[in-house]
Amino acid sequence: MAGRVDLDGNPIKPMTICMIGAGGFIGSHLCEKLMSETPHTVLAVDVYSDKIKHLLEPTSLPWNGRIQFHRINIKNDSRLEGLIKMADLTVNLAAICTPADYNTRPLDTIYSNFIDALPVVKYCSENGKRLIHFSTCEVYGKTIGAFLPEDSPLRQDPAYFVLSEEASPCIFGPIEKQRWSYACAKQLIERLIYAEGAENGLEFTIVRPFNWIGPRMDFIPGIDGPSEGVPRVLACFSNNLLRHEPLKLVDGGHSQRTFIYIKDAIEAVFLMIENPARANGHIFNVGNPNNEVTVKQLAEMMTQVYSKVSGETPLETPTVDVSSKEFYGEGYDDSDKRIPDMTIINRQLGWNPKTSLWDLLESTLTYQHRTYAEAVKQAMSKTTAN
Numbered sequence: 001m002a003g004r005v006d007l008d009g010n011p012i013k014p015m016t017i018c019m020i021g022a023g024g025f026i027g028s029h030l031c032e033k034l035m036s037e038t039p040h041t042v043l044a045v046d047v048y049s050d051k052i053k054h055l056l057e058p059t060s061l062p063w064n065g066r067i068q069f070h071r072i073n074i075k076n077d078s079r080l081e082g083l084i085k086m087a088d089l090t091v092n093l094a095a096i097c098t099p100a101d102y103n104t105r106p107l108d109t110i111y112s113n114f115i116d117a118l119p120v121v122k123y124c125s126e127n128g129k130r131l132i133h134f135s136t137c138e139v140y141g142k143t144i145g146a147f148l149p150e151d152s153p154l155r156q157d158p159a160y161f162v163l164s165e166e167a168s169p170c171i172f173g174p175i176e177k178q179r180w181s182y183a184c185a186k187q188l189i190e191r192l193i194y195a196e197g198a199e200n201g202l203e204f205t206i207v208r209p210f211n212w213i214g215p216r217m218d219f220i221p222g223i224d225g226p227s228e229g230v231p232r233v234l235a236c237f238s239n240n241l242l243r244h245e246p247l248k249l250v251d252g253g254h255s256q257r258t259f260i261y262i263k264d265a266i267e268a269v270f271l272m273i274e275n276p277a278r279a280n281g282h283i284f285n286v287g288n289p290n291n292e293v294t295v296k297q298l299a300e301m302m303t304q305v306y307s308k309v310s311g312e313t314p315l316e317t318p319t320v321d322v323s324s325k326e327f328y329g330e331g332y333d334d335s336d337k338r339i340p341d342m343t344i345i346n347r348q349l350g351w352n353p354k355t356s357l358w359d360l361l362e363s364t365l366t367y368q369h370r371t372y373a374e375a376v377k378q379a380m381s382k383t384t385a386n
């Protein structure tokens, strides 16, 4: 821990980080690594603490005193400004970020991703504090290629689909496609942060994650989340596998995604935290362009990997098609393809992802099986008995 230096060889001073949304998936991994590998202090803000409980208790933990949990809803709590003032850096992760909510709870989605982030930006700007804000790859929306004729050779040209921070447009669907309420709110908060930087000198970094996945992502419906809840795809498919039921492919599972292992992605955030001179004023894509699959291919791979780690034989028909209207309701729409351009993060921070899709699914599904298989079995036998 001693003798940490930044990318330019300068010693890194211990800092205090106000982490908002610290109790979520990404926050829990960030806190874990900050506690075990650095001398930094975390003021962890969230409404939930279950995913970081192992870092808060017992008090005999080696980092005791370097992490404090503040149960605060940032919508309406005057303690927020004090915590931001106490910190050197604020990392804002708080958001509604599950697609099932975007078209069914569009107001909550817009408030959470734009309105509720406003005071965070304001307090950082007014108090001269650095901000790392979590946006999303969804701000790119659809690729330009998606609007070309099916048989156009330009569809194969990276210029029409690789998503670049400084060159790609943000292409969303019509307003009645409320799926885009999230992306649009995130885009506007990015523009506001950028403007605070330009007009008032706010020191900021914006992160655009591209499908980060791994242990502790979302919840398994009926086990550690609502039975009717719809988490993101990793947890949806994990839930299907744990229950031995077919994986649901929305509109045929033709959409493409690049998945990155949470532990690779956290390395990138660490570099941003500890190299302000290289990270300030930048927007960074953080993803793994080598791990591209269609959702259908993801389902097939997860089925194979789960069979390996659980020892269970896969179903004869492992997937089933479902329409997006049936699965998500009215107003759903989708991003067609998401390949991050890595030029800027490479140039500024020298970072590259490492883990292949197969390897990251193997460690993640091993975790899902160990954590949930028994609880799911018990819940299913209770339902059958009733």
Ligand SMILES: NC(=O)c1ccc[n+]([C@@H]2O[C@H](COP(=O)([O-])OP(=O)(O)OC[C@H]3O[C@@H](n4cnc5c(N)ncnc54)[C@H](O)[C@@H]3O)[C@@H](O)[C@H]2O)c1
Pocket: 020, 021, 022, 023, 024, 025, 026, 027, 045, 046, 047, 048, 072, 073, 074, 075, 092, 093, 094, 095, 096, 097, 112, 116, 134, 135, 136, 137, 208, 209, 210, 211, 212, 213, 218
């Ligand atoms: N996981 C990904 O791949 C991914 C991709 C793109 C963008 N992001 C962005 O990264 C951030 C974190 O994502 P995540 O995957 O960890 O999500 P998450 O839902 O696991 O974590 C978000 C946390 O914020 C907390 N929160 C929400 N509203 C709050 C409020 N009003 N007050 C206090 N706490 C509040 C939630 O309780 C939750 O613990 C989000 O801004 C999301 O939009 C994540």
Ligand SMILES: O=C(O)[C@H]1O[C@H](OP(=O)(O)OP(=O)(O)OC[C@H]2O[C@@H](n3ccc(=O)[nH]c3=O)[C@H](O)[C@@H]2O)[C@H](O)[C@@H](O)[C@@H]1O
Pocket: 097, 098, 099, 135, 136, 137, 138, 182, 209, 210, 211, 212, 231, 232, 233, 234, 236, 237, 248, 249, 250, 251, 253, 255, 257, 295, 334, 335
């Ligand atoms: O992770 C990201 O980078 C961003 O993208 C996600 O959006 P998306 O990738 O569409 O969300 P998932 O729930 O992970 O779905 C991925 C794809 O799988 C499909 N899907 C999902 C669940 C399911 O059971 N079956 C299924 O086919 C969806 O329709 C979509 O095409 C979420 O918006 C955010 O968490 C985040 O900002």
